[in-house]
Amino acid sequence: MGDAGRQTLTVNWMFPDLLWLNGDRGNLMALDRLGSQLGLDVVINRIEDVSEPVPADLAVFGSGDLDVLATLAEDGDALRGFLSGSRRIVVFGTSVALFARTTTRVAHPGFAGLGLIPATAAERPTDGHEYGDDYLVEYAPGTPHPVAAGVYVKTVAVTLDEGVAPFGKVLFGLDNTATHVHSGFDGARHGGVVWTNLLGPAFVRNPWLARALIEEVLGPLPVDLEEAWDLELASLDAVRRFLATKR
Amino acid sequence: MSARDAIAFLAGKTVLAGMRAFGKSGYHIPGMLAFRISPSVLAYIRKPAKTVFITGTNGKSTTTALVGHILRESGLRVAYNTESNNQPGIIASLLRYASIFNRSQADFLVLEVAEEALSKIVPVIHPQYLLMTNVQKDVPQVNQSPNYVREKISGVITDDMELIVNNDDPDVSSIGAKWRRVHSYGVARNPYSLEPDTSRFAITRPCPVCSGKLVFDYFNLPSVGRFRCTKCGFSSKADADYTADAFDLEAGTVTIGGRVFPMHYKAAHFVYDYLLAYAFAKQIGIQDDVIARAFDSFINIQGRLEDLRTGGKTVHYARFKQETPDTLASAIENVRLDPKPKTVVVALDLVENAWGPTYANTSYGFDVDFGRLADANVEKFLCVGRVVAHDTANILRYAGVPREKIVVRETGDPEEIAGLIRAEATDDVHVITWLHHYEEIRKAMSNG
Numbered sequence: 112m113g114d115a116g117r118q119t120l121t122v123n124w125m126f127p128d129l130l131w132l133n134g135d136r137g138n139l140m141a142l143d144r145l146g147s148q149l150g151l152d153v154v155i156n157r158i159e160d161v162s163e164p165v166p167a168d169l170a171v172f173g174s175g176d177l178d179v180l181a182t183l184a185e186d187g188d189a190l191r192g193f194l195s196g197s198r199r200i201v202v203f204g205t206s207v208a209l210f211a212r213t214t215t216r217v218a219h220p221g222f223a224g225l226g227l228i229p230a231t232a233a234e235r236p237t238d239g240h241e242y243g244d245d246y247l248v249e250y251a252p253g254t255p256h257p258v259a260a261g262v263y264v265k266t267v268a269v270t271l272d273e274g275v276a277p278f279g280k281v282l283f284g285l286d287n288t289a290t291h292v293h294s295g296f297d298g299a300r301h302g303g304v305v306w307t308n309l310l311g312p313a314f315v316r317n318p319w320l321a322r323a324l325i326e327e328v329l330g331p332l333p334v335d336l337e338e339a340w341d342l343e344l345a346s347l348d349a350v351r352r353f354l355a356t357k358r
Numbered sequence: 359m360s361a362r363d364a365i366a367f368l369a370g371k372t373v374l375a376g377m378r379a380f381g382k383s384g385y386h387i388p389g390m391l392a393f394r395i396s397p398s399v400l401a402y403i404r405k406p407a408k409t410v411f412i413t414g415t416n417g418k419s420t421t422t423a424l425v426g427h428i429l430r431e432s433g434l435r436v437a438y439n440t441e442s443n444n445q446p447g448i449i450a451s452l453l454r455y456a457s458i459f460n461r462s463q464a465d466f467l468v469l470e471v472a473e474e475a476l477s478k479i480v481p482v483i484h485p486q487y488l489l490m491t492n493v494q495k496d497v498p499q500v501n502q503s504p505n506y507v508r509e510k511i512s513g514v515i516t517d518d519m520e521l522i523v524n525n526d527d528p529d530v531s532s533i534g535a536k537w538r539r540v541h542s543y544g545v546a547r548n549p550y551s552l553e554p555d556t557s558r559f560a561i562t563r564p565c566p567v568c569s570g571k572l573v574f575d576y577f578n579l580p581s582v583g584r585f586r587c588t589k590c591g592f593s594s595k596a597d598a599d600y601t602a603d604a605f606d607l608e609a610g611t612v613t614i615g616g617r618v619f620p621m622h623y624k625a626a627h628f629v630y631d632y633l634l635a636y637a638f639a640k641q642i643g644i645q646d647d648v649i650a651r652a653f654d655s656f657i658n659i660q661g662r663l664e665d666l667r668t669g670g671k672t673v674h675y676a677r678f679k680q681e682t683p684d685t686l687a688s689a690i691e692n693v694r695l696d697p698k699p700k701t702v703v704v705a706l707d708l709v710e711n712a713w714g715p716t717y718a719n720t721s722y723g724f725d726v727d728f729g730r731l732a733d734a735n736v737e738k739f740l741c742v743g744r745v746v747a748h749d750t751a752n753i754l755r756y757a758g759v760p761r762e763k764i765v766v767r768e769t770g771d772p773e774e775i776a777g778l779i780r781a782e783a784t785d786d787v788h789v790i791t792w793l794h795h796y797e798e799i800r801k802a803m804s805n806g
Contacts, residue, residue, distance in 0.1 A: 128571045129564045132495070132503050134683075134724030136559050140756050143559075155558070159571060175564075176503040182569035205502070218509075237506065243499035245717045262719045264498045310721050315752060342755065342766070346748040349768055350718055353708075353745045357715070 118329055120151045123158045123167040123197060126175070126183065130206055133264065135173025137312035138203065138321075142169070145314070145321050148339055149332045161186065161193035168328040170197035174204030174310060177214065177234060177266065181222040184209055191225050198328045200227070202306040203313060205266045208232045210304060214267065228299050228306060229272035235265065235289060242266065245354055246309055248297045250279030256319035258282065260350045261311030265289050269299075276300045278307045283354050293358065318343055363402035366395035367460060370453045389450025400445055401482045403452045404460050406437055409467040409483055410638065413476060413511060414491030414530065416685055417631045420623075420658055421491060422470035424635035429466050431652035432644045437464035444475050448483075473510045474500060480514040487641070488515065489522045489634055493529035494581060494684040495725065499714035504529050508566060512536070522637050524630065525598040526582045532566040532592065543630075543637045544598035548605060550626050551576045551583065555727065567592040579627055580687035580726070600637040605629045607695070617646055620654040627688050628658075664796075668803045669780050674788045675796050680709050683725035686790070690726060693788045694734045701782045702736050704728075705791035705799075706750045707743035707770055720749040728757035737784055739763055744770035770795070776802035 124139050139155055146153035156165055175183075183190065194200055200210075208214040208224060214232040215221040224232070235242070243264040251257045259279070268289040271277065277287070278298025286295025287308070298307035305324065307313060314321040318340055326332055337344075370392030377387065392399045412422045426438040437455035439447050448469055455464040471479050473493075493507045501507045508529045515521065515537060523534030525544035534540040554560070554574050563581065565572045570589025577583035586593035605612040605621065612621040612632050621632050632653065639649050664675040674696065676689035693702060706723065710716045731739075739759060741750040747768045754764050767778060776799055779787050789796060 128562045129569065131561055131563055131725075133498065134721035136561050137721070137724035137756065140559050140724070144756070176505045176569075178505050179564050179569040237500075237502075242502065242714060243717060243719070244715045262717055262721065264502055266502045310719075312721055312724055315724070315756065316749065342748045342752040345766075345768075346746070346752065349745045349748060353718060 117150060117152050119154060120146045120169070120325060120329065121154045121156070121167045123156045123165055123170040125158050125170055125172045127157050127173070128159070129179050129183070130173035130175035132174045132176060133204060133310040134312050135203060138171060138173065138314040141312065141314035141318060141321055142171070142325070145318050145325065148336055149322070149325065149334050151325075151329070151332075158193075161189045164193060164196045166196040168198050169324065170194055170200045172200070172202045172206045172209065174264075175206045175209070177205065177208055177216060178219070180206060180209045180214075180224075181219075184222050184224050187223070187225050191227070194227070198303060199324060200304045201324060202304060204264065204308055204310050207269055207299075207306045208267055210306065211269065227304050228301050229275050230269050230299065232267040232269045234267055244284055245350065245357070246297075247281075247283035247350070247354060248279040248307065248309060249282055250307075250320065251323060256317075258347070259309055259313065259317040259320045260347050261309040261313050261316050263308040263310060265308065271299055278305060283358075316343060316346060360396070360398070362396040363399045366392040366399040367402055367453070369395055370399070370449065371456070371458055374453050386447055386450050388453050389446040389448070392449050392453065393446040397445075400449055400452070400479070402460070403449065403456055404462045405452065405483055406455070406462045406464040406467040408465065409469065409485040410487035410489060411469050411471045411476075411485040412489045412491065413471050413473055415473070415494040415496045415507065415682065416679065417491035417627065417634070418470040418472075420628065420631040421489065421634050422468055423658060424631060424652070424656060425489070425638055426468045427656050428635055428639045428644060428649055428652040429468065431655070432639075432648045434465040435463060436466050436468055437462070438468035439470055444472060445478060448479065473507050476510055476514045485519060487520045487522070487638065489638055490524060490530045490533065491630065491634060492524055492527040492582060494682055495722065496679070496682045497711060497713065498681060498719075499711065505566070508533060520641065522634060522641065524582070524634070525594050526578060526584065528563070528572055528581075528585050528592075528594075529566045531594055535592070541600065541637060541641060542595060542598040543600040543633045544594065545578045545602040545629055545633065546604065547576050547584070548578070550607070551578050565590060565592055579630070580684040582630070600633060600640065602629050602633045615646075617650075619650050622654075622656070623658050625688070625692055666800055666803065670785070671779065671782070672786050673779060673800075673803060674786065675800070676788060676790050677793050677796060678790060680711065680792050681719060681722050683722040686722065687726040689790045690728065690730050693790065694730060696786065696788065697735060698786050699735050699737050699784050700786040700788055701738045701740060701784045702731065703740045703742060703775070703779065703787060703789045703791070704750050704754070705742045705775070705789065705795055706746050707791065707795060708745055718745045718749070720746050720753065723750065723753035724756075728754050728759065732758050736763070738765060738782070740778060740782075741766045742769055742775050742778065744768070772798035772802040775799050779803065
């Protein structure tokens with residue numbers, strides 16, 4: 112609990128200077144902003160060293176280059192130990208390679224990940240492939256904000272083990288395996304790990320998604336933020352109109 | 359080499375001659391035609407005895423133009439590509455400087471080569487010199503990270519090439535560290551240098567050698583400055599082989615090796631382009647006086663800045679490249695240099711390129727600090743563009759710009775945007791967008 116009975120949201124920003132590819136710091140700015148709007152005290156810890164535990168509600172991994180992820184995976188035991196103190200681990204984009212069982216690469220040695228997402232990842236060849244496009248994912252059907260919008264840059268194709276739940280259903284864009292267009296599944300949810308290919312940054316463009324994850328760990332927070340989300344909702348509307356012309 | 363190559367060559371030369379006779383532009387058309395007839399025609403065309411390639415994310419075009427200009431000023435005959443840095447563009451350049459009998463009429467070939475084109479071009483045209491500007495985040499649909507760009511450049515280097523590398527750019531500097539025939543260039547700390555951002559959400563970047571954390575003592579440009587790795591110790595050299603000791607954007611000068619040279623293009627990023635061109639010129643024995651004359655007479659058609667006086671307003675254009683945050687950060691710094699009350703039009707727009715689908719990516723807006731404009735006497739931010747205008751406004755809001763200063767218009771129509779600019783109360787309007795959109799807006803402003 113923070114001051115005057117306010118709840119505290121503790122976020123570990125994992126390797127902020129290394130996992131930097133797609134404006135990912137915006138996700139932490141979004142959590143900070145949203146947390147304040149929800150009446151929370153937000154503590155953001157910048158984590159570079161995982162040798163000492165730092166418990167957190169959320170541990171957030173931005174999207175990173177495969178060379179960087181391979182290096183981080185070398186300290187897998189320490190990282191797994193550190194993450195055991197996080198209630199939810201949120202992973203964006205290519206950083207899934209750190210969490211998969213293995214990642215194979217095109218022109219570099221493959222590497223073993225933490226295995227916290229039962230899946231295999233394969234780097235996609237760098238010629239003739241569509242790497243990036245708009246992305247629309249239905250992650251919470253039946254709720255007031257069932258859809259999240261953003262973009263993806265699909266450097267790796269991921270195959271989830273049987274029985275591993277996806278994060279959401281792809282409405283527009285490539286699926287996890289990079290073989291289905293505008294269908295299939297995005298991301299994964301396994302244990303406390305939530306992975307999505309959504310970039311944008313995802314939490315900036317979809318504060319309702321960030322809220323849903325915060326409420327998973329802190330419980331419901333009765334604050335109406337629809338008016339505060341004017342720009343984000345207008346953006347979602349504009350993107351949906353645009354995607355209707357792209358199909 | 360085949361008869362098909364010869365036919366492609368002659369067809370290209372014929373079209374080029376016809377276009378010249380009728381005064382037509384479309385420089386790249388003969389190259390595209392020749393390439394279409396025979397994709398191997400590049401190997402067929404005779405090249406000048408010496409070749410220099412300029413590659414990197416930004417600054418290639420200006421540096422190529424500067425190098426070509428210096429060489430011509432020194433009396434050499436120079437073939438170089440003024441447009442398109444892919445194969446058809448390079449073919450077009452060579453056609454211009456080859457006789458009908460396929461003899462080269464140039465002493466030096468100066469080519470701007472995009473990083474992704476290097477692996478196709480170098481096997482056909484092997485440069486003696488490879489000049490590297492910088493490696494930055496750029497077009498994630500193709501270059502998922504700067505590491506991919508760095509590898510595209512590294513993959514073509516051979517022992518016989520002479521490299522000139524940017525000492526202040528970590529990726530380029532790391533490329534140079536692996537080779538023997540390397541010269542470096544860099545810019546000393548100066549009044550325009552920026553201290554590292556220590557705010558709560560500031561980040562640096564990973565080391566290109568060990569993936570550890572890189573820190574900067576200061577920045578001369580976004581991601582360019584005096585750096586060191588906190589893990590492996592990789593760092594910029596204390597002294598580069600060629601150093602710009604100082605520069606003065608007001609006076610339009612740059613000081614290299616103790617001598618003051620004219621630099622008529624007044625933005626910090628040009629200093630590196632001028633310095634790289636200088637370093638190459640010195641390496642091939644061109645004297646300072648010749649270089650100074652060339653700098654003084656240089657006209658940059660590839661520039662990123664322009665002022666347009668129209669309808670009682672001064673419209674300042676600061677170009678940035680799509681999805682290249684470092685150029686967006688440079689554009690922001692250029693706006694900051696203007697102390698007058700102003701409106702800033704931020705037109706990020708849909709991303710369009712030749713390598714992937716048009717899409718609504720503005721994530722790179724979080725790789726820059728629009729908060730740098732918070733104290734830049736900006737009265738209003740006008741966010742325009744197709745689809746993404748609201749995202750742009752949101753980026754500004756996150757950067758601390760008060761919501762009441764932000765106006766959003768979801769439009770990419772140049773006439774409409776020109777109308778919005780004309781309706782502004784301030785005399786000075788800065789437009790941050792990419793070249794293609796700016797040209798449309800400029801045309802609409804001139805028509806109004």
